[in-house]
Amino acid sequence: MAHLFSIALLTALLSSTATAKEYEKHTALMDHGNGHLMDMNGGMVMGQNTDTLPGGCDKIKATKEITVHAGHKYAEKFPGRMWAFDRQEFKFEPCTQLTVHFVNDDHIRHQWMMHGLPKYLYPHGMFHLEVSGPAQISGTLILPPGDQTYLVHCDMAGHMEKGLKAQLKVGKGSGDLPSIPGITANLIEDNYNEAMPTVLLAKTAAPVNVASSEEPLISGTLLTGIVIGLLLTSYLTRKFKGMSVAEIIAYIFQHLTTLCRFLFKQLAFLIKLILPNKISV
Template sequence: MAIAQFVYRGLMVLVVALVPATVLAQMDHGQHEMAAPAQPTQMDHSQHEMAAPGQPAQMDHGQHGDGEHKDHGMILDREGMVMNHNPDRLPGGCGEVSEDVSLDVRVGTKYARTGLTFGYSQHEWRVKPCSRVTVTFINEDQVRHQWMVHGLPKYLYPQGMFHLEVNGGFQKTAAFIVPSDDETLLVHCDISHHMEQGLKGQVVVGGGGPDMPGIPGLYAPRFPDSYD
């Protein structure tokens, strides 16, 4: 009887020893997984985070079938961009539009003055206070250029800016209404080094304010280069 029990226990030990350890591990893990409560996946959390308020792109809401995007005063398409187009909202102190002014502004290397790379066809524009200025910006180069006005009332123009940006070979038209006060407004191209290479001007409203330094053909730079 004792011999039989010994043989039986020996066979059991032998069987256990022959079972692969991986099988035993899987059996143990399977038991734990069956007993564990269901856990939410990380993917669900990431999806909720992506849908959080403020995350959806503004571009989706302003997209039009023709590829043009309009949002927050911006008009964007393959030809360029307009920001803060304003043909009708009057600045403080303006009872009405005093006059309508149309400007054709061309830009390109052909208008560059000696020693510069680029130029506008004109670098100074004079208008009456409260004028509505409609600008057609024509890019004769094959690189992107801008015609930006700074110093406008911020309650009408975010960051006090009116902005035309045109890709090479295209043109854009938009309007803005100047203030009721005598002021001189900076015009320039904000693309890197384009202002330093000639794309700078000014809009003089009424009697104007201090002239902008460094306007090609009009005023010397504040800190001229020295070649001595």
């Protein structure tokens, strides 16, 4: 009996180990400067700040750590959503040094991104944790002074729209942001009851006579050119009949010279008309 119990217990332990998720912890991040940390396995931190105080903070007033999960299973309580954080709202005192341990429970990439921070301290005004799951990554920032509500979301395409959105309130906050799952109503509600719009069929257009729009094979211009070419060929044939090649070239050169002189005289006449006469002193 004890032997059978041992076998059953060992089988249960092996099966639970085989089905458990293995979370990769991104702890050996390379510092690329300006608060940008990353590794070669897809982990990234942007806006890391552990010691520089924001303007208006004379000291770090509190030190806090939170663990935030992101995944599909956290969206089950929000109909119509695909992903969600395990928490949709965070509250902290101003000038708090906050360390966020971000856990991505899915086998895709998620982010924990916070917007609206002072840009002189946080590049692009954001603090950003990003990792491909299942995995965990951590980062630290110092919250600014004052009462303000900051947007927290995942910036991967479509993830925020499908539920990965939260708000972080510093002090009393500055109100609630719209479309925070479980906290505020969506700006655009999903409506599954309204009938689909009727598609109006366009009236059938009159058929276009393609043949009438095409150009004729022989146009008037082409026909005129052919006639002129035939007449000119007949004239030149009679004109050059009995002449040698040298005589033909000399004849053409003579007439070209005469034409050039005529054009030059006409050009000189036009110049005299346009330009004022020179006054002799």
